[in-house]
Amino acid sequence: MPLHGVNHSDTARGDAPYFKSLADLDAWASKPHRKLDGVSRFIARQPAHAYAASDNRGKLLGGYSEKPSSLAYTFNFWSHCDTFIYFSHHRVTIPPAGWVNAAHRQGVKMLGTLIFEHTEGASDCLRLLVGRLPQSKTGPAAQSADNSFPLSPHYARLLADLALERGFDGYLLNVEVPLVGRAEQARALAAWIAVLDSELKHKVGSHAETIWYDSVVVTGDLRWQDRLNNYNLPFFLPSTGFFTNYTWRPNYPSLVAQYLFTLDTALVKVPKRLQDIYVGIDVWGRGQHGGGGFGSYRALAHIDPEFLGLSVALFGPAWSWETEQDKPGFSWETWWAYERKLWLGPQVQDEVVEVPPYEPRAGEPDCEHGDFAPIASFFLRRAPPDPKDLPFLTYFSPGVGHAWFVGGAKLDGMESGWTDLDKTTSLGDLIWPRPSPRWLENEGASPVPTASTSLCMTDAWLGGSSLNISLSVAAEENGTGGSTPRTLWIPIQTLTLTPHVSYTVTLVYKIASGSTLALEVVPSVKGLGASSPHSFDARQKTPQSSGLPHGWATRTAEIILPNEHPSPAISAELGLEVCLPASAAAGIVDLLVGLLSVHQTPDPGAVIQQPKILWADYARQPTSTSAFAGTFSWEIAASLGPLGGITLATDPEDPTPLWKVDPTFPAFAFFNVYVQAYQPDGRTIGSADSATWIGTTGLDGWQKSFRVDPACLPPPVLQAKTVRFYVQGVTDHGEILTWDKCVFVDVQSA
16 A cells, blocks of 8 residues: 555554464464455456467466565566466565455466575475464373374464465475474375365365475485476475476486386376476576576576466565665666566667676586576466456556556655555557557558557556556658548557456546647557467547546547457457558657556446445544544445336236346445644534545455554644544556545544
8 A cells, every 4th residue: 555654654564474383383373363354366368369389388386575655566467477476485475455455456366485494494395284373281082093193284274264364376385494303204294295285285275285395304304306297296286386496407307207208197196287297497597507687587598387387486586676776776667667678678679788797516517508688588477367257457556666546646645656566557568568550441652650668657547656658650651641640550469358258448648748749549450470360349438538637538448349259259459540641741759558457248238337435434442542543444335326217017927127227236346545734723624635645445355444654644633632534445447446446544642
């Protein structure tokens, strides 16, 4: 949640972000807890038709604390990632709600970490298997000859309960301590993995993951193998995935593939695939073949996700931030250019990317790796979930910013910036490192305009940024001397869509001041790629651009794929049709895209449930000395609009219902919170438009509440006797609720 002010309390981030020991986990479990209501559920990506031929390609496993009042690393290449691990060195690491939401809205799984390190880790690893220790005198009821290592499901249950409550999808299991019980404990640990996996699938869902990190072996020794073999096989079999270390030799990936194919299928309860084996790559390059950073492609080439089919586990993707942040001239913009080059390649086509030299390790043969290849080039680009299952919404936020905008108005500027992964939306997976515009007709008649992209953090419709598409149009390119306007197609985002389903597409945009061309811009959808055989019908619902505040405009279209197709899902691209005037001088135009959303169109004639906020409440924080510290909460509702005149059917057997209500209840992306002080007389207060924005929901995982931190409140509010808090919703379609659909609550100082 971006927050007004600085030096915010840690309570703003939510409860129990991690556990340092299993005893701490027990203490947490001894008290009742509610499931977070602000974490979106995981919805799998659809295997669209365009991906079917490459479905055996390996997958990418990513891994990475941010503060709400400063800039930090965020991950923005979700379309190339299948699973993300939130890693730290606490015993149990819980992915923050914002990270979970950022992943889930892109169809990516988010895992926590269970890790055992150092001396205390060894004792806790024993406790993991025997369960919670009793406080009373206890013992066996009769003498038993069974002296084998006991196996308790206690912590498997607690860890699954934790994943369910916090909304994440499983765990990385990292046992980096020798097992004091040797082989017997190793056997029990392998059996415990199966118990955890069963509990997770029962409570979280069939998509839940338990990924084993190659560390201890069957003897109980801590001995990294750097590949799958007989010594670690028993830990892989009950897991959903296997994660190797990054110090492997160049021939190990092929050895892994060969070994997997020798497994007796009768011993494997769940079939294992090459995709289930994640070969480690360290972006820092520690002991890794080929080095790290911009040399990571050398190791990726050996893993060969496309043809060999193994997957990749990427250690330390925040390398680009952590190595650059202390250098002179560092800014978020310079980092983003650096990060994009690593993942997607240079912004300027054919630019040569320098890679660090690499000396082979002792005994390692020389390898010819060729020129630099960006990380993303090794993996499929996958679209987010079908918008009929999960509405697609982007306001082009990388999860950071220098200001906060609502409806085009700048409500706050943060000198040190802000970070909130919950506000991470797609930046457009077809628009970077450079756009790929094309003419919709008469291709080849004139060159396509030169285009580039950047993120604008000084002007936005919603959030902290907008997408800036710069077009440079030469005179011969825009039809000078001709009489026919030219239409340029600019793809922005991949989608997976269902044939015969109608979708509503909404665009919010503006032509930046200083642009020298007048353009008509409409949103639309095409089949993925210029050669796609699929043709969507598009009907523009707003014939002329509808004016919005601060120079922004909106256009809405309905699109549908009418033709028959054997696949239940089609790969498509969401983008802009830009109509250039028939005769105009050469010029440059900066097109700011503030928002794009796609959702299933309600049935014609159905009564739409309109979103609103019903009421608000306030509970003081009893332990705080601040007058207004507490929790602001509210409830949402739907309005069906006026009923109007109704006429009962004359025939009771008439099958036509009197009304038809669309079953979709309104959902919200987040809420903005505002505050306003009463005048000293305690009776006079301004309009809602004059209230001060103090933050958003999202950081702590609760959708319908906001923890009021005194650090968020401006001085006049802290000195007031009575204040009014407002809450304003932003729907999952990108609609900003007008004030007549919002509520307030008045609070008096203690």
